[in-house]
Amino acid sequence: MSARAVFQAVLCSLVMVSALSPAHALTExxxxxxxxxxxxxxxxxxxxxxxxxxxxATKNGKEVSIVVDRSGKIQERR
Structure with missing residues (x-):
């Protein structure tokens, strides 16, 4: 495999990882x-x-505990 092909593979991997990762944490x-x-x-x-x-927080008149993960997914805790 040539150095250019390796470079392109690494660059492609980095682009894919950055596209799948959140750009920044959510502000409050x-x-x-x-x-x-x-x-x-x-x-x-x-x-x-x-x-x-x-x-x-409150949802539908009920108190709830929530965890928002680093990807932004909301999960209610019971």
Whole structure:
């Protein structure tokens, strides 16, 4: 395999990894907007954890605990 082919393979891999990775962590305002768009209100107690960002909120009149992972996926904790 030529050096040029290796370089192109490495470059292609880096582009793919960067495209699949979040460009940056959500700011608090972006996180709140994302949760409000998903139907949550009274968003509070925002804390960074090993899993992502933990949040307390209300949805459909019920108190919920949420974790938003680094990719932006919202998961309710029970």
């Amino acid at each position: 305002q972006e996180l709140i907007a994302k949760l409000e768009a998903a139907g949550y209100s009274q968003i509070r107690d925002i804390k960074s954890t090993a899993e992502g960002t933990s949040v307390k």
